[in-house]
Amino acid sequence: MRGPGNTILICGEVRQGKIHPVTQELTGKGRELGSRGEGFSVGVLLLTDFLEDPPESLFRSGADRVYLVEHPSCSQFNQEIAAKVTAALIKEIRPEIVLAPATTSGRTVLPAVAALVGTGLTADCTELALEEETGLLLQTRPAIGGNVMATITTPNHRPQMATVRPRTFPIPPEEERSGELIRPPLPRECFESRIIPEGVQILEGEAGNIQDMDLLVAGGKGVRGSEGFELLRELAELLGGGVGASRQAVEAQWIGYPHQVGLSGKVVSPKLYLAAGISGSVQHLAGMQTAGYIVGINKDPEAPIFRVADLALCGDLHAILPRLVERIRKERGQ
Amino acid sequence: MHIAVLIKQVPDTEEVRMDPERGTMIRQGVGTLMNPLDCNALEGALALRRQGGGTVTAFSMGPHKAEEALKEALALGADGAYLLTDPAFAGGDTWATARVLAEACRKYGPFDLILAGEKATDGETGQVGPEVAVMLDIPCSTYVSALELREGGLRVRRTVEEGSEYQFLPFPCLLTVLRDLNEPSLPTLAGKKRARRSSIPQLSRKDLELSEAETGLAGSPTRVVQIHYPTLSRETAFFGPQDTEKGLDLLMQKLRDLALL
Numbered sequence: 001m002r003g004p005g006n007t008i009l010i011c012g013e014v015r016q017g018k019i020h021p022v023t024q025e026l027t028g029k030g031r032e033l034g035s036r037g038e039g040f041s042v043g044v045l046l047l048t049d050f051l052e053d054p055p056e057s058l059f060r061s062g063a064d065r066v067y068l069v070e071h072p073s074c075s076q077f078n079q080e081i082a083a084k085v086t087a088a089l090i091k092e093i094r095p096e097i098v099l100a101p102a103t104t105s106g107r108t109v110l111p112a113v114a115a116l117v118g119t120g121l122t123a124d125c126t127e128l129a130l131e132e133e134t135g136l137l138l139q140t141r142p143a144i145g146g147n148v149m150a151t152i153t154t155p156n157h158r159p160q161m162a163t164v165r166p167r168t169f170p171i172p173p174e175e176e177r178s179g180e181l182i183r184p185p186l187p188r189e190c191f192e193s194r195i196i197p198e199g200v201q202i203l204e205g206e207a208g209n210i211q212d213m214d215l216l217v218a219g220g221k222g223v224r225g226s227e228g229f230e231l232l233r234e235l236a237e238l239l240g241g242g243v244g245a246s247r248q249a250v251e252a253q254w255i256g257y258p259h260q261v262g263l264s265g266k267v268v269s270p271k272l273y274l275a276a277g278i279s280g281s282v283q284h285l286a287g288m289q290t291a292g293y294i295v296g297i298n299k300d301p302e303a304p305i306f307r308v309a310d311l312a313l314c315g316d317l318h319a320i321l322p323r324l325v326e327r328i329r330k331e332r333g334q
Numbered sequence: 335m336h337i338a339v340l341i342k343q344v345p346d347t348e349e350v351r352m353d354p355e356r357g358t359m360i361r362q363g364v365g366t367l368m369n370p371l372d373c374n375a376l377e378g379a380l381a382l383r384r385q386g387g388g389t390v391t392a393f394s395m396g397p398h399k400a401e402e403a404l405k406e407a408l409a410l411g412a413d414g415a416y417l418l419t420d421p422a423f424a425g426g427d428t429w430a431t432a433r434v435l436a437e438a439c440r441k442y443g444p445f446d447l448i449l450a451g452e453k454a455t456d457g458e459t460g461q462v463g464p465e466v467a468v469m470l471d472i473p474c475s476t477y478v479s480a481l482e483l484r485e486g487g488l489r490v491r492r493t494v495e496e497g498s499e500y501q502f503l504p505f506p507c508l509l510t511v512l513r514d515l516n517e518p519s520l521p522t523l524a525g526k527k528r529a530r531r532s533s534i535p536q537l538s539r540k541d542l543e544l545s546e547a548e549t550g551l552a553g554s555p556t557r558v559v560q561i562h563y564p565t566l567s568r569e570t571a572f573f574g575p576q577d578t579e580k581g582l583d584l585l586m587q588k589l590r591d592l593a594l595l
Contacts, residue, residue, distance in 0.1 A: 114461070123461060196501065209495045214594065272594065312570050313582075
């Protein structure tokens with residue numbers, strides 16, 4: 001099963017039998033990098049207890065091979081098994097580059113893989129490119145709350161490994177291509193673990209992960225209470241988005257911690273981020289400044305949020321948001 | 335039960351600069367504090383000691399100044415603390431840092447449990463904990479937001495994207511924790527006095543029997559090759575309170591463009 005020498009290996013993510021879109025995003029990026037110079041083939045590792053659909057979408061996104069490892073021990077996330085399987089595959093196919101999602105799973109498994117195979121790892125990359133002269137992977141990541149961008153290389157160790165946050169790269173347009181599905185034989189030892197999984201509790205409904213949303217309506221101190229968040233929720237529901245919050249709003253217990261955006265909460269990158277009554281601390285900006293389009297609503301014309309906003313609405317959110325809701329309903333003829 | 339806590343001293347302002355030559359952070363002249371999630375890790379260790387007895391030992395790799403964070407750990411109730419400091423440790427990436435911490439835990443252990451914050455507020459990689467666990471060949475869990483002492487190990491709750499996952503880890507093991515784990519307490523006056531009186535042993539590369547090639551910049555598989563300071567500002571269309579409707583026109587158009595309407 002040894003692949004051609006130059007492989008970019010993507011560690012895919014499967015949740016409840018479904019391939020998470022970040023897998024396509026990374027496959028597309030792998031294909032793009034692999035098309036340069038002498039070229040790389042792209043392999044995708046999927047580790048799961050079952051796969052709902054055949055992985056054709058990954059071939060169409062640019063994968064040459066899919067390494068499918070289906071095993072009953074993977075019915076619940078087990079970082080020890082995931083790390084051993086990934087390390088075993090790396091030792092077998094010797095990829096030049098390994099890319100993985102910077103999700104809670106990837107950020108747990110990949111450091112262990114790096115330590116097992118003895119190489120470097122760069123977390124949370126936002127840009128990846130190949131250096132012209134050397135062909136080295138240039139791994140660019142934000143540090144210190146996004147105030148600094150550092151470009152990192154792994155000059156002498158292989159593979160060169162990086163994790164990438166979901167939604168950093170676009171899902172590539174699918175092409176008519178096919179690939180090879182490989183079920184790699186792995187030693188039984190890979191599926192033995194000292195960790196005993198004891199169940200999963202999936203949060204439904206409004207706590208749906210704000211990192212997966214195209215649109216977020218976020219509120220801060222200016223929302224003035226949990227009733228104020230009802231207004232934000234109404235708007236978010238109307239537009240099929242989610243609700244985010246600043247640290248102050250969460251600490252005041254107007255809304256739960258899963259909604260917190262920023263350094264001590266979640267880092268989000270929706271297509272549109274509407275910040276209502278959020279002044280824009282450095283910690284908050286670090287969590288949302290890569291959003292596609294940023295709308296700030298604030299009474300204070302000097303609020304820092306306006307410096308990173310594409311659209312600044314200076315005024316009272318309690319007057320502006322109901323107007324916006326009204327206009328959306330009117331446009332839809334409701 | 336013997337517990338180790340891995341602590342990092344971090345800058346407490348956003349005004350940190352990087353050294354463009356070496357590509358490493360300049361920490362001089364900036365206020366510092368114990369990484370907030372490491373406070374949760376320490377609190378978790380102290381709570382387990384209250385429950386089951388034993389010791390809590392804090393380790394930190396860093397410059398001499400990192401002693402302050404360890405003094406704080408002593409003031410909060412840690413039984414002992416070691417500062418891992420050596421010019422040879424400077425500029426290390428997560429791998430080289432994990433090597434030093436793992437060696438210290440091996441030398442002053444064995445520990446039944448090692449706790450650390452999920453990530454530090456400066457580097458934000460979250461990699462050192464899981465790397466230390468592999469180097470010590472012990473199981474590791476991350477994003478831990480609750481833990482419960484069980485026979486021979488711990489039951490932990492991990493807070494992940496879609497909810498919670500529960501796992502049992504036998505001792506010895508390593509956990510990285512989130513701030514939901516607990517509410518860190520403040521040091522008592524007696525604790526502060528005790529910390530002031532105690533001296534913190536310093537361990538060098540030689541004390542840990544590590545080669546130069548294994549530590550610091552020399553022992554790091556990764557290199558920072560370029561630093562830049564991104565400009566966050568965008569071209570902002572500003573609408574004052576009198577022009578709200580005009581601003582909303584633009585927003586409605588944007589929502590149409592993004593197919594969100």
